[in-house]
Amino acid sequence: MNDYIKLAITEVPQYLMNLLELVIGPKTFLAGRCTPDADAANKAAIFAGISLLIAFILQIPGLPKQVNPASQFALLVATELVVMVVTVLALRGAWKLVGGTATVRQPFICTA
Numbered sequence: 001m002n003d004y005i006k007l008a009i010t011e012v013p014q015y016l017m018n019l020l021e022l023v024i025g026p027k028t029f030l031a032g033r034c035t036p037d038a039d040a041a042n043k044a045a046i047f048a049g050i051s052l053l054i055a056f057i058l059q060i061p062g063l064p065k066q067v068n069p070a071s072q073f074a075l076l077v078a079t080e081l082v083v084m085v086v087t088v089l090a091l092r093g094a095w096k097l098v099g100g101t102a103t104v105r106q107p108f109i110c111t112a
Contacts, residue, residue: 008050015050034110041105044112052080087111 022029033040056073063072091107 007046008053011046011050015047018047030110034106036103036106038105040109044109048080048084048112052077084108084111 018029033044056076059072059076060069063069088104088107088111091111092102092104095102095107
């Protein structure tokens with residue numbers, strides 16, 4: 001677990017730069033990031049993971065005292081994974097309907 005925390009901490013500066021780019025120009029950000037290579041998928045997964053972690057940290061003060069934070073975090077991650085899978089599959093299906101040739105990786109990168 002400590003390895004994941006260390007990874008998240010080392011990735012925070014890059015995350016903040018990516019977040020700033022996303023806020024300033026979302027179209028440009030996505031156009032530059034939605035490439036079919038494995039490195040882009042890894043970066044997208046890290047960005048999504050850090051976003052989930054920050055979202056959960058911001059929710060901690062509002063949690064009831066009797067709730068286990070670890071189980072709430074697991075619930076948040078599971079919910080977001082289901083939403084992401086459904087979104088990626090819907091995008092892939094829509095893309096296929098109009099004759100697109102994108103792989104599943106490309107909608108994942110754009111969604112994450």
